[in-house]
Amino acid sequence: MRAFNDIYQIALKRHGEPALAARLQSPKPADELAALPPDRWLSLMTRCIFQAGFNWRVIDAKWDGFEEAFHGFDIGRCAMMDDAWLDTLLRDTRIVRNGPKIQTVRDNAVFIQSLNAQGGAGTVLGGWPSTDFVGLLDLLKSEGSRLGGMSGQYAMRFAGRDAFILSRDVTARLMAEGVIDKPAGSKSSMRAIQDAFNIWMDQSGRGLTQISQILAMSV
Incomplete structure (x- = not known):
């Protein structure tokens, strides 16, 4: 080497x-990452999940629609996504209507909520030591939804953390x-x-x- x-x-x-x-x-510095609101972490995760295996320009062009459809990625609201809302989203032309990926919004909202006991998503994800970045990737893969591999890596980079x-x-x-x-x-x-x-x-x-x-x- x-x-x-x-x-x-x-x-x-x-x-x-x-x-x-x-x-x-x-x-970004650690304090800026710690201050990044939970809804922004969910938004970034969702964007990277939808970009995986898809034309990024299409997702970029539709992103305002995604923000509207998921109510600004409000964590509490997304974590409580029920079948009726899911059915509505599957017919919503503002977004890419991929059922399994839409469901990750609910699952990852729950994951982000689970980090509150450790200081919140910004503290945990933004403050994880770079010398153990693979440990953070393991956490995203095991506790998040569709955040293994490149999706998790891109989400962390786009959030501004060292990755x-x-x-x-x-x-x-x-x-x-x-x-x-x-x-x-x-x-x-x-x-x-x-x-x-x-x-x-x-x-x-x-x-x-x-x-x-x-x-x-x-x-």
Whole structure:
């Protein structure tokens, strides 16, 4: 596995310093994430779930309709979604009428409510240590609905927390570095990825988000 600076130099050579710097994002501070309202976490989760396997531009174009149809993703109201409301949503042309994905709104509202005992979604999801990001992904997969894999990763990135995304290019770099030998799926492969990111964070002083982006731009 190369030192992070060697990978950075590859990305720098491919894109040049101005373009590379312009594409790097910085996560939000912990206090800002802690203050993110529960309905916004649910909105972000839902958006990423509906984008999975679908044209993102269609979801973007319909998103105002989603917000209206789900009443601003009010947590209490969505957690109490009954069959009558679900039937109404299945006929609502403002949204993409995918029944299993619509039901995740109720399930993930309940999940977010369950985090209140630990300080709330912003505190738990936003404050989870980057050195154990795979632990957070496990929580999203096991306690949330359809938040395993890329959907959970994108939801955390879009919320503004420090997060890696195992895109095709990031995966290609991880394989080239011998961190994994095939796209990640097992717990052992995810732990190997976390260990590699932890080493690169120590070497570079950067977080998961920027390291992930630099890995992608090195391919």
